[in-house]
Each structure stands twice: as structure tokens, then as C-alpha cells.
Amino acid sequence: MLEPALSPGERTGIIRDGVAVGVATGAYGVGFGAVAVSSGLSVAQTCVLSLLMFTGASQFALAGVVAAGGAPMSGAATALLLGTRNTLYGLRMAPLLKWGGWRRVAAAHVLIDESTAMSVSRSSTEGARLGFLTTGVSVFVLWNLSTAIGAFAGEAVGDPRTFGLDAAVGAAFLALLWPRLKDRRNVVVGVLAAVVALSMVPLSAPGVPVLAAGGVAVLVGVLTKRQDPTEIPGVDDVAGGHR
Amino acid sequence: MWTAILLACAGCYLLKLAGLSLPQRVLAHPTVERVADLIPVALLAALVAVQVVSDGRSLTVDARVLGLGFAVVALLLRAPFLVVVVGAAVVAALARLV
Structure with missing residues (x-):
């Protein structure tokens, strides 16, 4: 079936929205950089996380566990468990994006909350791909730039308690969790956890x-039957996505 | 530390690629989908708690709780992520000065 091509106006709109999310998300990469360095990671380790792991919640989790004195492997395990979320996004996005071969291999790297949120609601493959790529690539570029800036700034600060950076970590996790708390069962799960x-x-x-x-x-998932409406992030759930 | 970082990076990438590559019927099992869906909620909530009221080996209440209080208010007011995070840091830092 042929889908109608996007009009130039629609293309501009999708690109503008994607870049806006990139700018807003990229800005808090500064926070990640500073927090990671104050958790005891080196500047190089912090930048490698943003370049190669490139999924904010997992990155914050690894740094957070290390900051609390946890073993690096516990941090890695927590990061991986949080990363399973991206697998769910991929399963949802694959039939929309319809990419194979090297394109799929490359696209996987920028499969994150933001790129999913900005493309899952598009009605055509062309629109979904454009939203996915503009958001994913602009977040990637700005997130990495700002991580480096934050990492060097954090190194200059030294003790994380000086500027309350230790409090910033908890706030960051809460902000990442917030969109999911619209669902009452998730609130229960969060409190229990x-x-x-x-x-x-x-x-x-x-x-x-x-x-x-x-x-x-695991327990709640096995014992309950209901689907969660907040599972896939929407446009309102990512930084810079709503107006 | 580097080993853990690189393993976690490789694993996170493979999880993303798996999502784009696995057959759709993986999602057909509702229990699997529900558990996978709830894991981020549970882990993030646990991370908030551990970050704010523990110092690694024991529970403690300090200026970080005030920082989190600010974050809750800011999120209720739909403040942007950066305001939430920086504001929480500033509130905690100020509380320590007093």
C-alpha cells in the first residue's frame, strides 16, 4: 500500500520537534556528566558511557550504584535491567520503521525514550523514520557534547556534596520515573520497590x-492482569516534547 | 570498572538491537510484557529511595530529602528536567549552608 508522501510543512514540523527534544534532553547531559564524575567515574569513563551506552536512565543507574559504594558489576546489572525497556520500544517501533540490514544496526543505537516518543505516534513510515532520526541524532550529538562539559565541570567541583550534586541524582531518577506515575498500579509498584x-x-x-x-x-507482573497505558512514552513525556 | 562499563554498554546496545530484530510474537506473552514493563518503574523507584536516604550501608536523612521535596514540587508544576535536577541540588546545597 502506498502511503501519501509528507508535505514540506509536515517534514519541517517533525524536524523542528525532534531538534527541540534534542536540545532539551542534551541540556541535562550536563547533569549526567557532573553526577557521573562525582560518583567516582573518570571523565573518560563518563564520556564512553554517553557515546556507547547512550540510554540516560541506565547511565545514571550505573553511576548511582557506584556512588553508593556498589560493585561495578552491580551497577552494570542495574543498567542492563533498565536497558530492557529499550527492547520493548524496539518491538513496538520495528513494524513502523521497517528498517533492515545496516540501517537497523545503526538505528538501534539511537533507540531510546525520546526517539520512540517522537515517532511512535506518526501515521506513516516516512514520518516515523524522520521523527526517529532527527530526535535520535540530535539527542545523541547534544547529549555527548553536554556530558563532556558536565564531566569537566564536575571534576572541577570535586566533592559532590559541595553543590548538592548528590541530591541531584535522586531528583534525576524521580524525573525519569515521573511520567510512569500517571498509572496507579505503577505508583504501588514504585512504593513497594x-x-x-x-x-x-x-x-x-x-x-x-x-x-x-x-x-x-516480577511479582506484580505475574500476579496482575492489566496492561499499562504509560508503557511507551508519548510526546508529553520527554523533555522539550510538549509546548 | 572499565570491564563493567564496556560490558554494560555492549549489553545495552544488544538489548536495543534485539527489540528491532526479534519477532513480534515475543510480546504476545502478556506476563513477559508486564514484567518487562514494570522493571523500569521498580528500579527507578528503588534508585530514588537508595540515592536519597542511604549512605551505602545504612539509612540516613539529610539535606538530600529537602532536594527531593523540591523535585516533587517542581515536577507537579511540570518544570523541565534541568530545573528539577539543578533546583534539587541548589536546595540541598543551601540547606547544608544553614
């Missing part, structure tokens, strides 16, 4: 409580 994690803190090695909280997700 927080209680489980905190009760594990005195009992286990740093990094383990967060992984243990993942058990709450």
Missing part, C-alpha cells in the same frame, strides 16, 4: 537493594 530496597540497605552489599527491588516488578 522503594520499601524493599531501603529495607535491604542495612542487610546487603551496596547495589544489591536496587536489583532486589526488581523482584517487585
Whole structure:
């Protein structure tokens, strides 16, 4: 079936929205850079995370677990568990984007919250691809630039407590979680997970409580039957997406 | 540290590629989909809690709680991410000065 081509106006609109999200998201890469360095990662390690891992919540998680004194591998495991979210996005996006071969291999790298949110609602493959690429590429470029800036700034600051950078990490996680809290069951899961994690803190090695909280997700997922309306992020759920 | 970072980077990329490559019927099992969907919610909530009221081995309440309080108010007011994060840091830093 032939889809109608995008009009020049539609193309401009999609590109403008994608770049706006890139700018807004890129801006908080400064926060990641500063937080990661104050967690004990080197500037090089921080920049490699943004270049190669390139999925904000997982990056913050790795830094956060390391900051709390957790083993690097606990941080990696938490990052991977959070990264499974992108697999769900991919399954949802594949029939829309219809890419194969090297294009799919390249596109996978910029498959993140923002690129999904800005293309999942497009009605044509052309529109979805354009939204996905403009958002994904502009976030990638700006996120990496701002990570480097934040990393060098964080290094200059030294002790994370000086400018409250340790408090910024919790706020960042809450902001990442926020769009999902529109759903009442997610609020219950979040509260249970927080209680489980905190009760594990005195009992286990740093990094383990967060992984243990993942058990709450398994339990609730097995025991409940309802689908979650907030599963795939919408335009309103990403920085710079709403006006 | 480098080993953990590079392994996690490779793993996160493969998770993305798997999403674009796996057959759609993977999603057909509702329990798998629900669990995968709830994992980020549980992990992020746990990360918030551990970041704000623990110092690694024990629970403690300090200026970070005030920072988180600011973040909640800012998010309720639909403030942008950067305002939420920077504001929380500033509030915690100011609280420590007092």
C-alpha cells in the first residue's frame, strides 16, 4: 500500500520537534556528566558511557550504584535491567520503521525514550523514520557534547556534596520515573520497590537493594492482569516534547 | 570498572538491537510484557529511595530529602528536567549552608 508522501510543512514540523527534544534532553547531559564524575567515574569513563551506552536512565543507574559504594558489576546489572525497556520500544517501533540490514544496526543505537516518543505516534513510515532520526541524532550529538562539559565541570567541583550534586541524582531518577506515575498500579509498584530496597540497605552489599527491588516488578507482573497505558512514552513525556 | 562499563554498554546496545530484530510474537506473552514493563518503574523507584536516604550501608536523612521535596514540587508544576535536577541540588546545597 502506498502511503501519501509528507508535505514540506509536515517534514519541517517533525524536524523542528525532534531538534527541540534534542536540545532539551542534551541540556541535562550536563547533569549526567557532573553526577557521573562525582560518583567516582573518570571523565573518560563518563564520556564512553554517553557515546556507547547512550540510554540516560541506565547511565545514571550505573553511576548511582557506584556512588553508593556498589560493585561495578552491580551497577552494570542495574543498567542492563533498565536497558530492557529499550527492547520493548524496539518491538513496538520495528513494524513502523521497517528498517533492515545496516540501517537497523545503526538505528538501534539511537533507540531510546525520546526517539520512540517522537515517532511512535506518526501515521506513516516516512514520518516515523524522520521523527526517529532527527530526535535520535540530535539527542545523541547534544547529549555527548553536554556530558563532556558536565564531566569537566564536575571534576572541577570535586566533592559532590559541595553543590548538592548528590541530591541531584535522586531528583534525576524521580524525573525519569515521573511520567510512569500517571498509572496507579505503577505508583504501588514504585512504593513497594522503594520499601524493599531501603529495607535491604542495612542487610546487603551496596547495589544489591536496587536489583532486589526488581523482584517487585516480577511479582506484580505475574500476579496482575492489566496492561499499562504509560508503557511507551508519548510526546508529553520527554523533555522539550510538549509546548 | 572499565570491564563493567564496556560490558554494560555492549549489553545495552544488544538489548536495543534485539527489540528491532526479534519477532513480534515475543510480546504476545502478556506476563513477559508486564514484567518487562514494570522493571523500569521498580528500579527507578528503588534508585530514588537508595540515592536519597542511604549512605551505602545504612539509612540516613539529610539535606538530600529537602532536594527531593523540591523535585516533587517542581515536577507537579511540570518544570523541565534541568530545573528539577539543578533546583534539587541548589536546595540541598543551601540547606547544608544553614
